[in-house]
Amino acid sequence: MTSDQKHSWSDIRELIHSRILDATYRPGDKLPRDEDLALELGCARTTVHRAMRSLAESGIVERRRKGGTIVCTDPVTRTRLDIPVTRLEVEMSGAVYAYHMVDCRHLLAPGSVTAVMGLVEREVMLNIKALHLSDGKPFIYEDRWISLETVPEILKVDLKRQNANEWLVRNRPYNRCSVQLYAEAALGEIAEQMLVAPGSALLHIERTTWLNDAPITHVRATTAPGYRLSTTS
Amino acid sequence: MTSDQKHSWSDIRELIHSRILDATYRPGDKLPRDEDLALELGCARTTVHRAMRSLAESGIVERRRKGGTIVCTDPVTRTRLDIPVTRLEVEMSGAVYAYHMVDCRHLLAPGSVTAVMGLVEREVMLNIKALHLSDGKPFIYEDRWISLETVPEILKVDLKRQNANEWLVRNRPYNRCSVQLYAEAALGEIAEQMLVAPGSALLHIERTTWLNDAPITHVRATTAPGYRLSTTS
DNA sequence: AAGTGGTCTAGACCACCTC
DNA sequence: AGGTGGTCTAGACCACTTG
Numbered sequence: 434m435t436s437d438q439k440h441s442w443s444d445i446r447e448l449i450h451s452r453i454l455d456a457t458y459r460p461g462d463k464l465p466r467d468e469d470l471a472l473e474l475g476c477a478r479t480t481v482h483r484a485m486r487s488l489a490e491s492g493i494v495e496r497r498r499k500g501g502t503i504v505c506t507d508p509v510t511r512t513r514l515d516i517p518v519t520r521l522e523v524e525m526s527g528a529v530y531a532y533h534m535v536d537c538r539h540l541l542a543p544g545s546v547t548a549v550m551g552l553v554e555r556e557v558m559l560n561i562k563a564l565h566l567s568d569g570k571p572f573i574y575e576d577r578w579i580s581l582e583t584v585p586e587i588l589k590v591d592l593k594r595q596n597a598n599e600w601l602v603r604n605r606p607y608n609r610c611s612v613q614l615y616a617e618a619a620l621g622e623i624a625e626q627m628l629v630a631p632g633s634a635l636l637h638i639e640r641t642t643w644l645n646d647a648p649i650t651h652v653r654a655t656t657a658p659g660y661r662l663s664t665t666s
Numbered sequence: 667m668t669s670d671q672k673h674s675w676s677d678i679r680e681l682i683h684s685r686i687l688d689a690t691y692r693p694g695d696k697l698p699r700d701e702d703l704a705l706e707l708g709c710a711r712t713t714v715h716r717a718m719r720s721l722a723e724s725g726i727v728e729r730r731r732k733g734g735t736i737v738c739t740d741p742v743t744r745t746r747l748d749i750p751v752t753r754l755e756v757e758m759s760g761a762v763y764a765y766h767m768v769d770c771r772h773l774l775a776p777g778s779v780t781a782v783m784g785l786v787e788r789e790v791m792l793n794i795k796a797l798h799l800s801d802g803k804p805f806i807y808e809d810r811w812i813s814l815e816t817v818p819e820i821l822k823v824d825l826k827r828q829n830a831n832e833w834l835v836r837n838r839p840y841n842r843c844s845v846q847l848y849a850e851a852a853l854g855e856i857a858e859q860m861l862v863a864p865g866s867a868l869l870h871i872e873r874t875t876w877l878n879d880a881p882i883t884h885v886r887a888t889t890a891p892g893y894r895l896s897t898t899s
Numbered sequence: 900a901a902g903t904g905g906t907c908t909a910g911a912c913c914a915c916c917t918c
Numbered sequence: 919a920g921g922t923g924g925t926c927t928a929g930a931c932c933a934c935t936t937g
Binding site for chain 1: 906907908909914915916917918
């Protein structure tokens with residue numbers, strides 16, 4: 434009676450997914466218990482669990498103890514976004530990478546920055562403005578704030594030669610990260626640095642990183658016209 | 667000798683992660699074999715494996731059979747991006763949602779669209795232009811192409827009343843999805859529909875979905891000024 | 900060819916949450 | 919309070935890939 438058994442969790446994931454796709458299980462429906470599915474499919478419960486966890490991570494089903502497994506209604510589009518290190522991104526495209534520090538000073542960080550970092554009070558941080566170049570042309574302009582509380586060693590680094598992000602990434606790994614994406618017209622200073630007409634539409638990527646609730650850095654990256662972020666899955 | 671045992675995979679994940687954070691294991695280093703770590707930590711190899719897989723999914727280590735586990739050099743910023751269904755996004759913000767179909771016709775899809783979809787030849791598709799409103803104000807303008815090869819039933823749906831995306835999402839789940847993000851100035855038609863000054867910088871979200879290599883739909887969503895996409899983790 | 904991670908099993912116990 | 923998913927174990931075998 435039971436069709437021939439598929440014992441691998443990815444096969445089982447596909448099987449269950451296909452039942453969702455062909456509406457055997459509809460959005461909002463409750464799926465059989467892991468144990469029953471294991472019995473039906475002729476595999477261990479652990480294997481069904483592995484498949485289910487994968488479906489849950491993809492946002493296709495929702496699982497609750499005692500509540501069972503439910504097919505998600507109102508599915509979101511869930512993708513993975515990888516933001517590469519700029520130098521590598523440029524070099525991978527076959528272009529020559531260069532880094533140019535525009536400005537570097539101690540400043541009282543604006544409230545917008547300290548708020549995002551989760552700090553109650555404003556404090557003096559290291560502010561770095563720098564340009565990443567691809568074949569000599571402006572590629573990304575970054576405005577970065579580094580917490581001197583969390584990363585005092587940064588003052589010993591020669592940031593005119595050493596890209597701040599790469600130093601941080603190698604010496605100050607982070608725990609938690611928040612990213613925001615938006616479009617904004619190029620303002621005076623940015624338009625100047627990026628060599629674009631004022632008002633040009635540019636994609637901005639803001640990132641904040643922490644190590645166990647201690648903020649490390651906040652950076653606003655302004656990308657060149659036409660820049661695209663792609664995700665897969 | 668062995669410190670007191672932590673038996674849960676998340677504890678072990680944290681422990682190994684902390685060794686990476688404090689440079690016990692440095693970028694490029696090879697970690698001990700799963701079995702040795704299990705021995706050291708006093709747990710089953712499966713448990714170490716579970717922790718390692720989590721670290722690998724986060725892009726912190728790289729694992730290869732026979733090659734062992736290596737701490738990633740040049741880490742990328744990896745985040746999860748969830749794009750909600752527009753109606754829910756509006757309603758969650760406490761505003762009133764409305765949908766207005768602007769245009770709907772059979773058209774030969776442009777090469778840029780069919781190419782992204784992975785089609786060799788251009789074909790006639792259903793093209794829908796629509797506006798999502800939040801409290802009566804333009805929120806997202808979408809330009810959508812729906813494959814009539816894959817989804818012929820769409821012709822029976824009353825798309826003036828029924829939001830195309832929501833119908834698709836409920837009746838034509840997808841397998842694969844590709845997303846692109848970029849900034850672009852509002853052109854004539856878009857500026858008109860969105861009620862913004864021509865040239866305004868707007869965030870664009872392009873999505874293509876497939877079911878087993880059969881393209882379902884391609885949509886370019888133009889968001890209102892100030893729109894932000896956030897990711898967590 | 901051999902060593903490493905990847906997976907499967909069977910069973911047990913735990914933790915959470917709904918009923 | 920009981921049922922469901924979540925996890926851990928111990929052992930076995932498999933699959934990939936590199937030395």
